[in-house]
Amino acid sequence: MKYNHNGEFDTVDVATLLSKLGSTRAEKTVTLFGQKLVNAKREDMAVNIVTMAARGRATTINFANAHCINTMYRDMDYSRALASSDRILPDGSGMAIAARMAGVELGENLNGTDLFPEICRVAEQQGQGIFLLGGGHGIADAAAAWAARTYPELNISGTWHGFFSAADEDHLIERINRSGASILFVGLGVPLQEKWIARNRHRIDVPVILGVGGLFDYYSGRIARAPKAVRAVGCEWVWRLAMEPRRLANRYLLGNAIFLAHAANHALECRGVFDRASIAARRGLDLAVATVALLIFMPMFLLVALAIKLEDGGPIFFRQTRIGERGRNFKMIKFRSMYVDAEQRRAQLLAQSERDDTCFKMKHDPRITRVGRFIRRTSIDELPQLINVLTGEMSLVGPRPALPSEVATYTRSSWRRLGGKPGITCIWQVSGRAEIPFKRQVAMDRMYLRRRGIVTDVILLALTVPAVVSGRGAY
Secondary structure, eight states, X not given: OOBOTTSSBOHHXXXXXXXXXXXXXXXXXXXXXXXXXXXXXXXXXXXXXXXXXXXXXXXXXXXXXXXXXXXXXHOHHHHHHHHTOSEEEEOSHHHHHHHHHHTOOOOSOOOHHHHHHHXXXXXXXXXXXXXXXXXXXXXXXXXXXXXXXHSTTOEEEEEEOSOOOGGGHHHHHHHHHHTXXXXXXXXXXXTHHHHHHHHHGGGOOOSEEEEOTTHHHHHTTSSOOOOHHHHHTTOHHHHHHHHSHHHHHIIIIIHHHHHHHHHHHHHHHHTTHHHHHHHHHHHHHHHHHHHHHHHHHHHHXXXXXXXXXXXXSOOSEEEEEEEOGGGOEEEEEEEOOBOTTHHHHHHHHGGGOSSOSSSOOOTTOTTBOHHHHHHHHTTGGGTTHHHHHHTTSXXXXXXXXXXXXXXXXXXXXXXXXXXXXXXXEOTGGGTTXXXXXXXXXXXXXXXXXXHOOHHHHHHHHHHHHHXXXXXXXXX
């Protein structure tokens, strides 16, 4: 909005601005480094910020640049303060580089230094007051003077330097609240300003608060901004380093290298490289262990096969349809531990199940043969599933494969058990097996699927040995 030569509002600009205000919506966001960053144009962002202030909508806005991300990784209090923001704006070429590495569309650079004059312009048009807090003595005053010269109708509600004690805090907040400002710029530097805002937000009546770092230094004239050509190629940090080499050398030289390492790690995670590597490592472990185990246990296989055959003359193996990863059916192989008519007799015994309706289990199931009772107690009946592991239908570790009749009863979170390849052993198998209620089994399987990895699998395989030896819950 601009004034024409007669001192009246230009109606074309008024219409444009009102159109923008009427269509103000929640900004589009993208996720980078675990934070939701606003994807918007600078001009639109300025309009949204001032509109939220005019409407009295309590909003905390902070910025994320390379230095912020480095600080976030080493300072949990700052990380929590940043995460509590209502809006996080991407700041600097480093964030653009990280976004490209991660395959994320970030939008415009919304750094505070470029955004400040845009906010002042729209605040002047809407009659919203601003308060500047931070910087050395006289710095906020000088920045406010620049804003007043540039935007003569802008309401500067107050200023205060950043060197105040804890004892002065109550008086300062009271002064801010009495100022009538609707936008508060806090320039105390990262991470102090974000922590200060998070700690005092509930006491501050100003609708919109922004943590703006060293912004006042530029507009006070204390530090010259980089030429537009330098900013255009994303090298403003080089200019700043040249202006204050002693203070900023560690932040930019070492800090940028650390940030790029974080960005590379995050990019690999976003692109699924770690997941694919973990899957490959787990598959390699499956193949190696299953092959060695089959060779070691081959003599036992022959003895068990002979015992099963001699007892009732029936088949050695029992193949049963189970539900695998993402609901795919497969034939799971076990040593037969029940009489050949066990499935037909199951319906007659359902009422005697010692588990809930989802899983059928009996400690003294009459369908189990004498040999079957021994191989079940020692978990030998499960060993042929090593063949399923070799064929890729199962893994050594994972949720136990469910029967189709069990899956038919699944509700809500139970379906998440099918989000990974089924396994021979799992968390609840080493924690009590059949003694654990089904709902608890589901919770354990879901927890495993969230945290699975080769280290977790190795630990669970190691815990399987004493679980098998104890025989707890095996029936």
